[in-house]
Each structure stands twice: as structure tokens, then as C-alpha cells.
Amino acid sequence: MPEKQYNHNEIEMKWHQRWENQPLYKPEPGTAKPKYYVLEMLPYPSGTLHVGHLRNYAIGDALARYKWMRGYNVLHPMGWDAFGLPAENAAIKNNRHPREWTLENIAAMKRQHNRMGFSYDWDLEVSTCEPEYYRWNQWFFLKMLERGIAYRKKALVNWCPECATVLANEQVVDGCCWRHESTPVIQRELEQWFFRITQYAEELLADIKKLEGGWPDRVLAMQRNWIGRSEGTEVDFTLEGTDTRIRVFTTRVDTIYGATAVIVAPGHPLVKGLVDEAGQKQVKEMLDAQARKDPGDVLKEGFFTGHYAVNPYSGGRVPVWIGNFVLMGYGTGAIMAVPAHDERDFEFCTQYGIPVVPVVRPVEGVLGDGSEAFGDDGILENSGSFSGLTSEEARAQMNEHAKAYGFGEKAITFRIKDWGVSRQRYWGTPIPVIHCPNDGVVPVPEDQLPVRLPLNVSITGTGQSPLENVPEFLNVKCPVCGGDARRETDTMDTFVDSSWYFYRYCDAQNSSAPFDPAKIAYWFPIDQYIGGVEHAILHLIYSRFWTKMMRDIGVVHNDEPVKRLFTQGMVIKDGAKMSKSKGNVISADDVIDKFGADTGRLFELFAAPPERDLDWTDAGAEGSYRFIGRVYRFVTRNVHRADRTSEIHRSDADKRVLRKLHQTLKKVTEDFETRWHFNTSIASVMELVNELYASESELTPPVIAEVLEKLTLLLGPFAPYVAEEMWEEMGRTGPVFKQNWPEFDEELAREEGAEVVLQVNGKVRSKVTVAFGTPKEELEKAALSDDKMLPFLAGKQVVKIIVVPDRLVNVVVKG
RNA sequence: GCCCGGGUGGCGAAAUCGGCAGACGCAAAGGACUUAAAAUCCUUUUUCGCGCAAGCGGAGUGUGGGUUCAAGUCCCACCCCGGGCACCA
Numbered sequence: 039m040p041e042k043q044y045n046h047n048e049i050e051m052k053w054h055q056r057w058e059n060q061p062l063y064k065p066e067p068g069t070a071k072p073k074y075y076v077l078e079m080l081p082y083p084s085g086t087l088h089v090g091h092l093r094n095y096a097i098g099d100a101l102a103r104y105k106w107m108r109g110y111n112v113l114h115p116m117g118w119d120a121f122g123l124p125a126e127n128a129a130i131k132n133n134r135h136p137r138e139w140t141l142e143n144i145a146a147m148k149r150q151h152n153r154m155g156f157s158y159d160w161d162l163e164v165s166t167c168e169p170e171y172y173r174w175n176q177w178f179f180l181k182m183l184e185r186g187i188a189y190r191k192k193a194l195v196n197w198c199p200e201c202a203t204v205l206a207n208e209q210v211v212d213g214c215c216w217r218h219e220s221t222p223v224i225q226r227e228l229e230q231w232f233f234r235i236t237q238y239a240e241e242l243l244a245d246i247k248k249l250e251g252g253w254p255d256r257v258l259a260m261q262r263n264w265i266g267r268s269e270g271t272e273v274d275f276t277l278e279g280t281d282t283r284i285r286v287f288t289t290r291v292d293t294i295y296g297a298t299a300v301i302v303a304p305g306h307p308l309v310k311g312l313v314d315e316a317g318q319k320q321v322k323e324m325l326d327a328q329a330r331k332d333p334g335d336v337l338k339e340g341f342f343t344g345h346y347a348v349n350p351y352s353g354g355r356v357p358v359w360i361g362n363f364v365l366m367g368y369g370t371g372a373i374m375a376v377p378a379h380d381e382r383d384f385e386f387c388t389q390y391g392i393p394v395v396p397v398v399r400p401v402e403g404v405l406g407d408g409s410e411a412f413g414d415d416g417i418l419e420n421s422g423s424f425s426g427l428t429s430e431e432a433r434a435q436m437n438e439h440a441k442a443y444g445f446g447e448k449a450i451t452f453r454i455k456d457w458g459v460s461r462q463r464y465w466g467t468p469i470p471v472i473h474c475p476n477d478g479v480v481p482v483p484e485d486q487l488p489v490r491l492p493l494n495v496s497i498t499g500t501g502q503s504p505l506e507n508v509p510e511f512l513n514v515k516c517p518v519c520g521g522d523a524r525r526e527t528d529t530m531d532t533f534v535d536s537s538w539y540f541y542r543y544c545d546a547q548n549s550s551a552p553f554d555p556a557k558i559a560y561w562f563p564i565d566q567y568i569g570g571v572e573h574a575i576l577h578l579i580y581s582r583f584w585t586k587m588m589r590d591i592g593v594v595h596n597d598e599p600v601k602r603l604f605t606q607g608m609v610i611k612d613g614a615k616m617s618k619s620k621g622n623v624i625s626a627d628d629v630i631d632k633f634g635a636d637t638g639r640l641f642e643l644f645a646a647p648p649e650r651d652l653d654w655t656d657a658g659a660e661g662s663y664r665f666i667g668r669v670y671r672f673v674t675r676n677v678h679r680a681d682r683t684s685e686i687h688r689s690d691a692d693k694r695v696l697r698k699l700h701q702t703l704k705k706v707t708e709d710f711e712t713r714w715h716f717n718t719s720i721a722s723v724m725e726l727v728n729e730l731y732a733s734e735s736e737l738t739p740p741v742i743a744e745v746l747e748k749l750t751l752l753l754g755p756f757a758p759y760v761a762e763e764m765w766e767e768m769g770r771t772g773p774v775f776k777q778n779w780p781e782f783d784e785e786l787a788r789e790e791g792a793e794v795v796l797q798v799n800g801k802v803r804s805k806v807t808v809a810f811g812t813p814k815e816e817l818e819k820a821a822l823s824d825d826k827m828l829p830f831l832a833g834k835q836v837v838k839i840i841v842v843p844d845r846l847v848n849v850v851v852k853g
Numbered sequence: 854g855c856c857c858g859g860g861u862g863g864c865g866a867a868a869u870c871g872g873c874a875g876a877c878g879c880a881a882a883g884g885a886c887u888u889a890a891a892a893u894c895c896u897u898u899u900u901c902g903c904g905c906a907a908g909c910g911g912a913g914u915g916u917g918g919g920u921u922c923a924a925g926u927c928c929c930a931c932c933c934c935g936g937g938c939a940c941c942a
Contacts, residue, residue, distance in 0.1 A: 254857090254858095255857065255858090256937075258857095259856055259857055260857080260936095260937055262856090263855090263937075264937095266941065287942065289942065362940090369942065373942050380942070381854095381940095382940055382942075383942080451942090452941095453941055571936080644865095644878075646865065647866090650859090651935085653864090653865065655864090655879075658865070660879085665878085667892095671893090708869085713869070715869085717865090717866075718867065718876085720877080720878095721866090721867075721876065721878075722877080724878075725877070793873085795872075795873050797872085797922085797923075799923090800922065800923045802873050837922085838922060839922090840872090842872065846872050846923090848872080849922090850923095
């Protein structure tokens with residue numbers, strides 16, 4: 039029978055058409071099978087998928103298919119995050135309504151994903167731009183409002199002039215908006231909605247322990263860093279001649295006798311009362327400069343207020359300064375300056391002639407001899423009754439002291455701040471409250487949810503929320519008093535959407551609750567989440583918070599949403615990250631047209647281990663294409679020879695091929711179970727195919743039958759279209775991923791004999807093949823009498839012989 | 854500055870527990886098939902030295918030390934690249 043040439047288009051279109059519009063598989067809740075929830079991070083519908091996305095899904099889908107073949111009950115859903123800004127921008131540009139634009143793009147992306155051959159259950163599709171999704175965002179909002187987790191306050195917030203909206207701290211990158219990397223963020227004082235994520239800071243930090251092993255260390259380190267817990271002391275300095283207290287936060291209360299100034303942030307509430315008009319001006323300039331947060335070194339600047347404060351421990355009198363390097367958003371917004379023991383304070387104080395007073399002597403050395411290092415602990419001196427204590431003892435005692443005398447206490451400070459969720463955009467879930475002149479902030483009653491976005495809105499991109507201009511939306515009756523009231527026009531950050539979308543997947547059609555808790559209890563936590571590292575402190579910290587919040591509300595029972603996280607590497611082109619501005623984006627569509635989805639997927643798994651960055655090269659992809667063609671031709675020209683029932687004794691080639699086959703099965707299975715180094719899995723399948731080509735003519739029918747079947751199953755998770763086609767060529771029916779994963783036979787996989795390396799002083803000189811388990815003495819004897827070994831042993835004294843059975847003999851000689 | 858990764862042929866990489874460094878692929882060169890080209894198949898390919906050759910020998914995993922019979926792998930110090938955080942008191 040002649041071989042068939044591999045034509046990716048023909049094969050993929052045929053199966054694509056058969057599979058389209060029907061779920062490839064459906065999860066079966068309630069079976070005895072173990073469950074496996076695998077999920078890739080969801081894309082937003084910009085309409086272009088590139089090979090970076092393809093890689094993300096290729097990893098997830100290979101895993102889903104493998105788990106399915108291993109008999110797991112797999113949940114592998116897909117949905118769409120309707121990111122606000124791209125939708126709004128595109129809508130403005132194309133003069134379209136954002137929601138229409140989004141839905142259209144979602145449809146296009148769905149077709150693309152289908153064409154890539156991914157095994158999603160499309161009945162579970164969730165789009166976060168749908169009113170039904172808004173409903174449950176709003177429902178959660180109201181629950182949080184009841185519990186004080188959602189609250190409103192006037193605050194200095196980050197504002198991106200380009201987006202014309204507020205940004206969360208997590209969305210400010212190098213002082214600029216995360217979407218507009220060259221637009222500096224400015225500070226504005228606005229009335230805003232927040233989620234009290236700080237209430238969970240302690241737990242978010244502590245529970246990182248539960249994620250260790252399942253999440254990459256890098257991500258956990260970033261989260262720890264971001265949460266930024268530090269233990270210290272809050273101490274009140276009294277403003278001289280008044281009762282006013284200036285509270286400072288320090289982690290080094292043991293150095294307080296060396297405090298030679300109190301420095302407050304320019305944004306500190308006390309500043310107004312401390313400085314004159316000229317000073318106010320300076321403060322304002324400082325604030326603006328601080329808001330720009332220019333990356334790099336900012337010069338420390340400040341000025342003396344003319345006031346003094348009293349150190350509660352020493353009774354000493356220190357000047358009160360205003361300093362641009364003190365941040366209102368951290369600690370208490372005021373510090374004590376200890377120039378002898380803090381590098382930053384030193385820099386500031388020496389500049390303005392503020393004295394430097396060392397009070398902690400290093401364990402070795404004399405105080406004031408220059409040996410005291412800035413940050414180091416030591417022994418206290420010149421510190422009143424605390425002198426002589428170690429820094430650690432002193433901190434403990436001084437904390438007690440402050441508490442006893444009522445001027446301070448031990449304090450824990452976090453770097454993470456509450457999550458500002460207000461956005462002045464059209465897009466996003468409307469915040470479900472009403473402002474009434476009589477009743478204040480009134481929640482929208484639950485039975486009136488969802489508050490929908492109006493469709494007759496004009497998107498101008500001028501910066502003001504477009505909702506302000508829609509009277510039908512804006513003007514409502516107060517649910518309490520029935521009088522005229524105003525609807526809230528802020529919408530929620532779309533990171534709210536992505537914080538819990540994976541819960542909704544478990545019960546996507548539920549119209550009476552966000553989801554059925556019983557279904558969550560079955561599927562959660564997510565067994566494997568796959569995505570880019572760029573969400574380490576955005577999406578991944580928000581969704582951890584959201585899970586804990588939902589647990590406290592009582593709708594879920596798990597503490598963490600994701601058991602294992604995998605962060606795949608980026609796809610690089612010509613040494614640079616793909617981006618539109620560089621013009622080096624490889625679109626997934628182009629790859630599929632040229633090489634096919636199978637080749638694209640296979641190459642991306644083969645070219646590098648999945649966690650590492652990977653260089654896209656067309657030449658490399660061609661190699662994977664050739665490989666698929668090589669397999670396909672082998673299968674089609676040999677399929678007629680396959681005969682499982684014929685009884686022919688095995689040739690040497692049979693034995694070789696069977697051994698290689700079972701070694702490959704073992705290797706691929708182990709890679710799936712442990713490391714996910716699919717590059718080596720695929721390399722071993724290539725080795726198998728090379729062996730098949732070398733032995734082709736000598737193979738007997740039963741071995742051909744076994745090898746064709748198992749080779750096809752092996753390729754199923756990586757190249758599903760061609761696997762399906764070959765399965766059909768073999769006269770088999772039913773989707774490949776519904777077959778059982780082929781088990782390997784340890785006996786067949788074993789080499790006939792052990793190849794033992796013979797070394798002299800650690801250098802390989804010869805090799806011998808022996809039966810497995812050959813005793814040490816015999817190996818020694820073989821080594822000492824081996825032809826190639828003899829020249830290196832002649833005239834030398836044998837000092838020692840190391841024997842590792844079945845592996846190696848090392849003869850150590852001297853002289 | 855602090856915290857994570859990483860550094861191996863011309864290139865992407867492999868070596869999973871301290872035991873043959875460079876699997877597999879790309880690129881390159883040569884050959885077979887072909888009127889020819891493409892496609893395909895086969896061979897060679899870390900590097901240096903010796904040899905007509907099969908082969909033989911030396912060096913080699915960022916640098917310098919160390920542990921060990923044996924180090925890409927473990928320990929110490931350093932250099933370089935990538936990423937994250939950074940007046941966080």
C-alpha cells in the first residue's frame with residue numbers, strides 16, 4: 039500500500055469540521071473517577087492570538103488530554119475576560135459600541151481556539167462582559183458592603199491621564215500606567231471605592247506556605263514582597279508646647295535614643311498646621327514631584343518647620359522636618375530620623391547639618407569608631423536605662439515600656455494597600471449603589487440586580503465617565519425613601535471579573551446564585567493553573583483574596599483557589615518579546631495556515647522546556663512539520679502490514695523496536711507525571727521514529743500493530759489532529775483522547791544487558807556489556823583484564839577499585 | 854541595594870539521585886533517488902593535535918578555588934545576562 043503524503047490543511051479541516059460546535063468531552067460530576075481541573079489564564083478578546091497564547095493552551099491541552107486518557111474526570115473550560123480599555127479604545131476607533139465589538143471578537147476567538155484543536159467544554163463558556171456575570175459581581179459587592187470589606191473613602195489615588203481613570207497600586211508600573219508605559223501616573227484626591235484586602239494581608243502571607251511546592255518560588259517571593267509585612271513599633275513624639283502627638287513607625291525602636299529629627303511626609307495631615315504659606319507652596323511642589331514617582335534616584339529634599347518634638351523615651355528635643363522621601367502611604371507617614379543607623383536618614387541629615395548620634399555598638403568594636411554598620415543589631419549605649427541591652431532585648435523591653443506609658447506600641451505594618459476598585463469608565467460592572475440626598479449611600483436591592491450598562495451611550499474618550507451623560511441610567515428613585523437619587527457611575531476594575539471566573543465555570547448556567555457550592559466543593563481547588571508570570575501580583579493576589587472573602591461569606595470552603603500554578607515562558611522572536619510596536623508578532627492564524635495547529639503546538643512544546651522562554655523560528659517549526667510528516671508516512675505505508683493475531687516469532691528488529699517503544703512510553707508517562715519537560719518527551723518519540731525507520735523492513739505484523747497503535751496514542755496529547763487521522767487510518771473508531779493511555783512494560787523496556795563504563799582515575803577507557811546484576815568481583819576482574827584498560831594500568835599500582843553495579847568501574851592507580 | 858531565575862557546540866537544547874557531557878531538533882556539508890528542482894532517504898558535524906585510514910591522544914559545561922575514586926550537577930568566592938522589588942523607615 040502506498041504511503042500518503044502529509045497535508046496538514048486537509049487533515050485538520052476535516053477533523054475541525056467534525057468537532058466544531060460540539061463539546062469534545064464533558065466532565066461527569068459524581069463519577070468515581072478522580073477529578074482534575076486544568077485551566078489556562080483567560081485571554082481578552084482583542085481578536086489576535088499569537089504564538090505565545092498558542093503555547094499557553096498547548097501546554098494546558100496536552101495535560102487535559104493526558105489526564106483524560108489516564109481516566110480522570112477532567113474540567114477544562116474556556117472563557118473570555120472582557121478587559122475594559124481595549125474594548126473601549128477599539129470601540130472609539132471603529133465607531134462601534136464596545137459591547138458589540140467585544141461579543142464579535144469573542145466569537146472570532148472562539149473559532150480560532152476551535153481551530154487550534156483544544157478540548158474545551160464550550161458549554162461552560164463564561165464571558166465576563168455579560169450582564170449575568172455583572173449580576174454576581176454586584177451580588178458579591180453587596181455582601182462585601184455589608185461586612186465592611188467594600189467601603190468608600192476620599193483618598194489620594196493613582197490616575198492615568200491617558201486612560202482617564204483611577205489605577206490600583208498593582209497597576210502602576212515604574213510610576214506609569216501598566217497599559218501606557220510612558221504616561222506618568224498623577225495623584226488625585228477622589229472619593230473612591232475600595233476592597234479591604236489589607237484585612238486579609240496576614241492570611242495571604244501565612245497561606246503562602248500552603249502553596250509552596252505547587253507554585254513557582256519566584257511568584258511566591260513576589261507576593262511576599264508585595265504584601266511586605268514588617269514588625270516594628272509605633273511611637274508618639276509630642277509636638278513641643280502642645281498636646282499634639284506625631285506618631286512614627288520604626289522597625290528599629292532600639293535606635294530611638296539616636297533620633298535627631300522627626301520627619302513627616304508632605305501629605306501628612308499635620309503639615310497644614312505646621313507650616314506657613316511659603317511652606318505650603320513647597321509642600322505642594324513636593325507632593326507633585328512625589329506623585330510622578332520618577333524611576334531612579336530622587337534627591338532627598340526637605341525643610342525645617344520651625345517646630346520641635348519631644349522624644350518620649352529620652353525627653354530629648356528634636357526638630358520636626360518635612361521630607362520628600364517620607365511616604366504617606368506607608369506606616370504612619372512620619373518617621374524618626376536616626377542618621378547613625380539608617381542610610382537614608384544619614385543621607386538626609388548630613389545634607390542639612392542634623393547631628394549624627396550613634397547609640398548601637400556592634401558586638402565587636404567601640405561606639406563611634408566608625409565600625410557601626412547602618413542596619414546592624416548590636417549593644418545599646420547612651421540609651422538611658424536601656425543601655426547595655428542587645429538590640430533584640432531592647433526592642434522587646436521598649437515596646438513594653440511604650441505600651442505601659444501610653445505613648446506607643448508594637449505594630450505590624452504591611453506594604454500592600456487596600457484595593458481601589460473604582461473606575462471612571464464605561465466598561466466594567468456598575469457598582470450597585472445609589473446616592474440619596476436623604477439616606478446617603480444605599481445599596482441596590484438584590485432583586486433589582488443586575489444593574490446593567492446602558493447601550494445608548496456615546497463613547498467619547500474625553501475622560502469623564504460616559505455614564506454621567508446618560509440620564510436614564512443616572513437618575514433613579516431611592517430604594518429607601520423613594521425620592522430622587524443618583525446612581526453610582528463608577529464601574530468596577532475588571533480584575534474583579536477575573537478574580538472568580540474559574541468558580542463560575544463550574545456552574546456557568548446558574549441563574550439563582552454565582553454557583554452551586556456543592557459543585558465548587560467537588561472541583562476546587564484548581565489542580566493546575568497555567569499562565570504567564572506577569573499576573574503574579576495582580577490577578578493572582580486578587581483571586582487569592584477573593585477566595586478568602588467568599589469563604590468568609592460562606593459560599594466556598596477552600597482557603598486557596600489554586601493548588602498548582604505553572605508559569606510558562608514567553609515566546610521570543612528575534613531576541614525580543616513579541617509586540618506590535620516592534621512588529622515581530624507571529625500570529626497564530628499564520629502559523630496554522632502555513633504549518634497547521636499540530637505543528638505549531640508540537641514545536642512550541644519541543645523547542646524548550648515549558649517554563650523557559652522560547653525562541654520562535656520558522657525553521658524550527660519546519661522541523662516539527664517534517665517530523666509529523668515522517669510519522670504519518672510511516673503509519674500510512676505500514677498500516678496494511680499490521681496484524682495483531684498473526685503468530686510470527688520476533689526478529690531482532692522487533693525486540694529493538696519494542697524495547698524502544700516501551701522506553702518511550704515510560705519516558706513520556708514520567709514526564710507527564712512529574713516534570714512536564716515535554717521537549718524531552720517529544721525527543722524520545724522522535725528517537726522511536728528514527729528506530730522505526732532503521733528497522734522498518736524487518737518488523738513483523740504483530741509488532742507493527744502494537745507500535746502503530748501506541749505511537750498514535752503517544753502523539754494524541756501533542757498533535758491531536760494527525761493522531762485522530764492515523765487512528766482512523768488504522769480502522770479504529772472513537773476519539774484518541776478517549777482511549778486509555780498506553781501502559782509501559784518494565785520488562786520490555788529493559789536493555790538486554792548493562793553497559794558498564796570502565797574508567798582509570800575517572801577517565802573512560804573502555805566499555806563492556808554484561809548481564810544485569812553481575813557481581814562486583816566479576817566486574818573488577820573484567821576491568822583489570824580489559825584490552826583497552828591494560829595500557830593505562832601497566833606499571834601502575836592499583837590503589838582502589840570503585841564498582842557501581844550495572845554502571846561503572848573506576849580503577850584508581852598511582853605511580 | 855535586596856529577592857528570584859539562568860550561563861553547556863554555529864543555534865534551540867539534553868544529561869531526572871554525584872557516575873560515558875552534547876540526546877533530540879535546527880543550520881551546514883556530502884551522498885542516494887531525479888532529465889532537473891522540490892520533497893524524501895542516508896552519512897558527517899564540540900574543539901585541538903597526530904594519522905592515508907579505521908583510529909589514538911589532549912582540552913572542554915561563565916571565572917577562580919574546594920570536597921570526592923568521580924563534579925555541568927555539591928560547597929565557597931566572584932563575573933555576566935534576564936526578571937521582580939526598591940527612599941517601605
